[in-house]
Amino acid sequence: MQHCLENAFVKALLDDHAQLLSFSNRQTGTELAKPHDLWRMIIAKDENLEVEIVAKDSTPVVSASADAIEYRYQTLRDSEGHDHAIDLVIDGKLVDDELHWSCRIANRSNAIEVREWLFPVVNLSDAVEGMTLYSPNAGGEVIERIRPWAQQASTVYKGMDNLYQRHLLRYPGSQAATNTWTFANDREGLYLASYDPSFQDTLLCSEIELREKLNFLFVKFPFLKPGAEWSAEGYLMAPINGTWHRAADKYRAWADTWLTQHHTPDSITNFQGWQRIIAKSQYGEIFYPFDALPQIYADGAKAGIDTLLLFGWHKGGHDNDYPNYIVCEKLGGKEKLKKNVKLFQEAGGKVILYSNGQLIDKNADFYRETGRRISTKDLNGNEQQQFYGFSGRGVAQRLYGNRTFVLACPYCPEWFETLCKVADLAHELGCDGVFYDQLGAANAICCDPSHGHPVPFTQSTLARANMVRKLRQYVNDKYPGMSFGIEHVSDITAHYSDYIHTVNGGAAVSNPNWAATGQKPRVPRNMDWFRYIFPEVIISNREIRDDSDVERRVNRLVLTNLISDVEVYRCKKTIAETPHYQRYLGLANAFRVRNARFLKGARFRSTILHHCDNDELDSAGYIARDGSIVIMATQSHLDNATARITVPNATFIASDGLGDATRNSDGTIRIGRHGLILLAFQKQD
Numbered sequence: 001m002q003h004c005l006e007n008a009f010v011k012a013l014l015d016d017h018a019q020l021l022s023f024s025n026r027q028t029g030t031e032l033a034k035p036h037d038l039w040r041m042i043i044a045k046d047e048n049l050e051v052e053i054v055a056k057d058s059t060p061v062v063s064a065s066a067d068a069i070e071y072r073y074q075t076l077r078d079s080e081g082h083d084h085a086i087d088l089v090i091d092g093k094l095v096d097d098e099l100h101w102s103c104r105i106a107n108r109s110n111a112i113e114v115r116e117w118l119f120p121v122v123n124l125s126d127a128v129e130g131m132t133l134y135s136p137n138a139g140g141e142v143i144e145r146i147r148p149w150a151q152q153a154s155t156v157y158k159g160m161d162n163l164y165q166r167h168l169l170r171y172p173g174s175q176a177a178t179n180t181w182t183f184a185n186d187r188e189g190l191y192l193a194s195y196d197p198s199f200q201d202t203l204l205c206s207e208i209e210l211r212e213k214l215n216f217l218f219v220k221f222p223f224l225k226p227g228a229e230w231s232a233e234g235y236l237m238a239p240i241n242g243t244w245h246r247a248a249d250k251y252r253a254w255a256d257t258w259l260t261q262h263h264t265p266d267s268i269t270n271f272q273g274w275q276r277i278i279a280k281s282q283y284g285e286i287f288y289p290f291d292a293l294p295q296i297y298a299d300g301a302k303a304g305i306d307t308l309l310l311f312g313w314h315k316g317g318h319d320n321d322y323p324n325y326i327v328c329e330k331l332g333g334k335e336k337l338k339k340n341v342k343l344f345q346e347a348g349g350k351v352i353l354y355s356n357g358q359l360i361d362k363n364a365d366f367y368r369e370t371g372r373r374i375s376t377k378d379l380n381g382n383e384q385q386q387f388y389g390f391s392g393r394g395v396a397q398r399l400y401g402n403r404t405f406v407l408a409c410p411y412c413p414e415w416f417e418t419l420c421k422v423a424d425l426a427h428e429l430g431c432d433g434v435f436y437d438q439l440g441a442a443n444a445i446c447c448d449p450s451h452g453h454p455v456p457f458t459q460s461t462l463a464r465a466n467m468v469r470k471l472r473q474y475v476n477d478k479y480p481g482m483s484f485g486i487e488h489v490s491d492i493t494a495h496y497s498d499y500i501h502t503v504n505g506g507a508a509v510s511n512p513n514w515a516a517t518g519q520k521p522r523v524p525r526n527m528d529w530f531r532y533i534f535p536e537v538i539i540s541n542r543e544i545r546d547d548s549d550v551e552r553r554v555n556r557l558v559l560t561n562l563i564s565d566v567e568v569y570r571c572k573k574t575i576a577e578t579p580h581y582q583r584y585l586g587l588a589n590a591f592r593v594r595n596a597r598f599l600k601g602a603r604f605r606s607t608i609l610h611h612c613d614n615d616e617l618d619s620a621g622y623i624a625r626d627g628s629i630v631i632m633a634t635q636s637h638l639d640n641a642t643a644r645i646t647v648p649n650a651t652f653i654a655s656d657g658l659g660d661a662t663r664n665s666d667g668t669i670r671i672g673r674h675g676l677i678l679l680a681f682q683k684q685d
Contacts, residue, residue: 140529173442273564304589440488
């Protein structure tokens with residue numbers, strides 16, 4: 001029997017075995033999904049940890065109305081034909097233009113464990129497959145050809161690629177900065193989301209099933225032992241009428257129910273970025289002793305950069321001996337660091353002190369005394385580890401001397417206290433801010449029962465976010481005016497930080513031969529998705545490490561209104577080592593200072609405020625603090641490009657250019673190769 005849930009916006013057709021037969025946009029008539037089972041489950045039985053249960057093999061009791069449906073199971077049959085005493089209830093309800101889902105599972109069996117819950121499994125229609133995928137990966141990745149991208153997934157048959165070819169993104173964390181899949185063209189789309197108030201570990205999964213079906217779904221991990229119960233709410237599916245921005249608006253509306261806001265220090269709101277410098281390397285080479293800080297400032301100031309993000313200032317050097325943060329005597333010692341921090345500030349600069357927010361070096365005293373006990377353990381009881389190896393002129397250290405780190409469990413109060421001590425030291429040294437690396441990334445699930453949390457601890461990243469909140473509060477309360485920053489873009493940690501040092505530079509191209517072919521550079525990981533949803537979050541760029549492709553990448557920095565992460569030769573040199581980059585970034589920052597009225601604190605609005613009639617340009621719109629509408633545009637692959645940019649119901653008030661870019665008397669613009677233009681408009685009442 002078929003069941004139809006329908007209103008003015010949505011039509012969903014389902015059958016008695018929980019198969020989604022159709023999901024369509026009532027406003028346009030577009031079919032959004034092909035027939036497919038709504039759910040799957042993975043159980044552990046005897047020695048087999050991955051026994052599959054699929055919807056079609058079990059029979060529920062179904063209750064349905066015009067806008068709601070419930071599937072209720074008391075027994076589930078696995079792929080081997082065995083029945084299990086598992087209660088499963090799936091509730092679906094239409095709410096305006098969204099189909100909401102919730103699930104409850106009770107394990108009444110004597111022996112099996114319910115490990116994974118895959119829901120809802122949506123088999124894309126041909127129409128949706130032809131749209132663009134807006135992935136939340138690293139803050140936002142644009143995938144224009146979905147099936148070829150999905151087909152690239154491979155475990156080299158470590159998994160069953162013949163059954164499921166899967167891309168996986170972890171949420172919460174920077175892999176999936178939001179808990180969403182969005183598909184859209186310039187007219188309509190499909191939005192899949194998990195508005196999960198528990199912020200439990202979730203995998204966003206794309207899969208090619210049996211080399212044919214193109215599915216998108218969410219995977220959660222109940223790990224239900226016999227007698228245990230679990231539930232999940234907040235799943236939704238919705239047609240989108242308009243561009244991807246309508247889906248982003250939906251996510252922001254949900255985020256507003258739990259977001260907190262804070263005041264950001266002037267040292268962050270009024271700067272252009274930092275030079276990221278390693279004073280001492282992991283393998284002991286000294287790049288910059290503390291007496292070099294005044295020269296570091298002078299080199300950065302020529303590029304309009306007045307801030308230093310100081311790495312490798314401690315005895316072990318960068319990515320070594322964490323968290324034994326003892327000021328390195330070979331660099332000059334504590335008093336000389338304090339003296340040079342003050343000199344840096346007297347010249348007009350600011351200094352931010354680096355630390356790592358999760359790594360514990362297995363060779364450090366701290367590991368032997370405390371770290372072993374508070375480290376994150378996996379399902380087998382082994383420590384979760386990361387490995388980082390740096391080298392200089394040789395190769396042996398990189399091959400054989402990799403530093404091994406365990407990950408601190410954020411649930412343990414000893415780790416929070418350790419991180420607080422870094423802020424105390426930053427204050428003692430006179431620094432303007434403190435930075436904690438990696439804290440916006442997903443935390444590994446912890447399975448150590450001695451920590452006092454549930455096992456497995458699938459809310460470990462929420463625990464980390466709560467630790468970040470407490471850490472920020474500690475810094476704000478004890479050291480007013482000190483800035484607080486973290487690495488990695490993630491929705492649940494971003495608003496506890498004054499800025500985010502991203503791992504995604506926002507300028508890397510998918511067609512590196514663009515200059516030779518005359519093609520427009522394509523930047524798939526543009527972070528537009530996250531920046532549109534959370535325009536108040538201050539984010540850095542990354543990955544400009546030498547004197548190549550300088551104008552395009554710096555123009556991209558300006559266009560996206562990010563802060564500069566200057567990391568020449570991966571933090572081994574100041575920007576003086578790359579004179580072309582230094583000169584051009586100086587011009588770009590002079591442009592930004594000149595237009596601070598329009599750019600400082602401006603809220604990114606993507607392309608919803610304006611229209612540009614030439615697709616060869618990259619353009620972006622903002623709302624300035626004074627309400628002005630600001631549009632910037634740039635291009636790097638043509639000798640010249642002309643266009644007309646219009647803003648409805650607004651009056652042009654000002655323009656400025658960086659490089660070869662002008663506004664003509666007829667209102668059109670001309671942008672030469674590597675030019676960038678800013679146009680400002682005043683909204684009419």
